[in-house]
Amino acid sequence: MIDLHLHSTCSDGSETPTRVVELAAAAGCTAIALTDHDGLSGVEQAAIRSEELGLGFVPGCEISCAFSPGTMHILCYFVEPGEGPLQSELERLRRDRSNRNERLARRLEQLGLPITFEEVAAAAGGSVIGRPHFAAVLVANGAATSIQDAFDRLLGKGTPGYISKSRIDAGTAIAAARGSGAVAVLAHPLTLGLGTSELDRAVEELAGAGLGGLECFYGRYSPEERAGLAELAGRHALVATGGSDFHGTFKPDLSVGTGTGDLDVPDTAVTELLARKPGAER
Numbered sequence: 030m031i032d033l034h035l036h037s038t039c040s041d042g043s044e045t046p047t048r049v050v051e052l053a054a055a056a057g058c059t060a061i062a063l064t065d066h067d068g069l070s071g072v073e074q075a076a077i078r079s080e081e082l083g084l085g086f087v088p089g090c091e092i093s094c095a096f097s098p099g100t101m102h103i104l105c106y107f108v109e110p111g112e113g114p115l116q117s118e119l120e121r122l123r124r125d126r127s128n129r130n131e132r133l134a135r136r137l138e139q140l141g142l143p144i145t146f147e148e149v150a151a152a153a154g155g156s157v158i159g160r161p162h163f164a165a166v167l168v169a170n171g172a173a174t175s176i177q178d179a180f181d182r183l184l185g186k187g188t189p190g191y192i193s194k195s196r197i198d199a200g201t202a203i204a205a206a207r208g209s210g211a212v213a214v215l216a217h218p219l220t221l222g223l224g225t226s227e228l229d230r231a232v233e234e235l236a237g238a239g240l241g242g243l244e245c246f247y248g249r250y251s252p253e254e255r256a257g258l259a260e261l262a263g264r265h266a267l268v269a270t271g272g273s274d275f276h277g278t279f280k281p282d283l284s285v286g287t288g289t290g291d292l293d294v295p296d297t298a299v300t301e302l303l304a305r306k307p308g309a310e311r
């Protein structure tokens with residue numbers, strides 16, 4: 030069993046990279062990838078602990094791309110250390126997030142809500158600041174009854190507090206990943222929100238842009254959905270990969286390795302991905 034989709038405190042997970050690796054070892058994983066959103070800051074720690082515990086480790090991240098009607102996330106695997114085009118794109122995304130966060134704090138204050146940027150930063154406790162931290166402060170200060178209420182009235186799309194972040198397009202993300210020695214994989218393909226034939230066309234286009242795999246074995250997908258996606262991957266000569274999308278206590282139904290209980294991603298996905306690494310292809 031392997032798990033190629035894991036989040037830590039370096040993005041929006043509740044467990045440190047070290048702890049994520051320990052949970053994977055305890056669950057019986059032979060290899061894992063750390064795939065924090067828009068960053069690689071946990072990769073070094075996770076690699077060290079994986080080595081200590083004898084676990085195969087794949088350095089990765091997950092990038093949110095521009096897409097409608099649904100959501101498109103691209104996973105990057107086997108990112109080379111040091112500088113590169115992917116690292117530069119991630120840096121740009123971090124700067125953009127940081128600007129958005131400061132503007133959002135000011136906007137909420139202007140709306141007369143009891144919130145300061147300092148409180149939000151404290152709520153994030155050193156990890157990447159996101160809207161869930163704004164929501165937590167609004168709840169703590171009595172301006173919202175729950176996280177969901179905060180999103181519904183104050184932070185979600187179409188509410189007065191909504192400030193959009195610029196998104197990278199999929200082609201740019203895939204090219205940047207490849208430029209940094211990484212293999213790009215379409216995460217949880219069903220969140221694109223497309224019907225069968227449109228999904229097929231979208232995957233074909235991404236494959237043409239250099240996509241290497243499709244996340245077929247996803248924590249929350251049913252056996253039928255997983256099988257359908259594996260067939261889709263096969264049709265476009267993409268590696269069928271998978272993972273739990275573990276976020277610790279923030280998504281309590283998802284466990285490392287086993288997802289909602291029945292996940293078992295085939296170990297062969299790692300070697301198949303490695304064979305797609307730019308430079309490894311012949």
Ligand code: AMP
Nearest residue numbers: 041158159160161176177180181185186
């Ligand atoms: P950010 O990347 O800072 O814009 O925050 C995105 C995160 O906010 C997502 O990963 C979700 O956890 C959460 N989120 C976004 N929209 C909603 C919503 N409508 N309801 C609840 N949570 C949401």
Ligand code: ZN
Nearest residue numbers: 036041066276
């Ligand atoms: Zn996440």
Ligand code: FE
Nearest residue numbers: 091102216217
């Ligand atoms: Fe995702």
Ligand code: FE
Nearest residue numbers: 034036091274
């Ligand atoms: Fe994820």
